[in-house]
Amino acid sequence: MAPKKPPKGKSAFFGVRQKPSGNFGVEFSDAGRRWWIGTYPSAHEAAPAYDVAVWHAERPREHLNFPEIESRAEAEMLVPQGIKMKEIPTKKKTTKKPSVVVSAGETDEEAMVRFAREHPEYVQAKLEYYWKREADQKKKGAKKEDEAGPSTVIPIESSSEEDWVDFSKEEEEGCDDPDKEEFWAQFRSSDDE
Template sequence: MAPKKTPKGKSGLFGVRQKPSGNFGVEFSEAGRRWWIDTYPSAHEAARAYDVAVWRAERPRSHLNFPEIESQAEAEMLVPQGINMKEIPTKKKTTKKPSVVVCAGETDEEAMARFSWEHPEYVQAELEYYWKREAEQKKGPKKEDEAGPSTVIPIESSSEEDWADFSEEEEEGCDDPEKEVLWAQFCSSDDEE
């Protein structure tokens, strides 16, 4: 039989590492995803829990800590508390946006032209951003901003001289007979006071 790959960690077992508390933690990875199984008091128990996860993932027997175990059912019986797999969220790889590098003897315009040729997706994203911004600006200002709020300006003059010009014009008459009646009632009410 070929020698087993040397597992990572000081425990000497696949997927098992000792925690600062003295217990042993079990971690399992499958197709780019990481799973936390549980913490066990001994490295032996932790290795058995890791083997159960290997059986469930249908990995080759060479990934087992105890390859002498013949079946998944037997492996699960050897871990009395069972396993509780929780997925560990992985950090999404963020791609670094390329920067414009100006080479010696190259003008800014030449560097920008080279960048737009090498990275058309960034140029397209920038154009879409400005198109959206321009469309929002074309919608126009809100009605409040357009006309401004209406304001009533009170007239503080109460002298009869200021009102004399207006009252004379009004008394000359009106084309509407209903308004004439209302005006007559209004003027008579002023005289009574």
């Protein structure tokens, strides 16, 4: 029976995969970091390079492609050009801003003060953002919608003269002057009701 063929892009060796160019690339990961070892013309040349990386990282022998290799020196002799391990940068995880949890009996304002005390870096970043935005807006100048234009008077036509009674002749109840006693008396009388 013929040996099982590995899926496309894979090889039968640890850490070795076929590239679209037809060459075989070798990757190694250790302690949450990924390392690029190199590209080789065949999977059989790439596999010993992975083994050298395993020996460098002092990993268990069961991770070797060729477990019959007895030492690191023997593994390095199988890769005459040696290996140049280059770390592959991983995507940085974006940290989420911690949420503000309002406890029972605590007002929103108290919760925001507590958050600002516990996470001053977010408060500072927010202030810097708004300062920068304000400075950018000053550099650009006022926006058209912010500029004051001439006021427009829209005439209203009335169907009858009764709508336009002179209200200035009528005396309204109460007083609008807070210095007068009448002004305060009207509020006291509304509280009694």
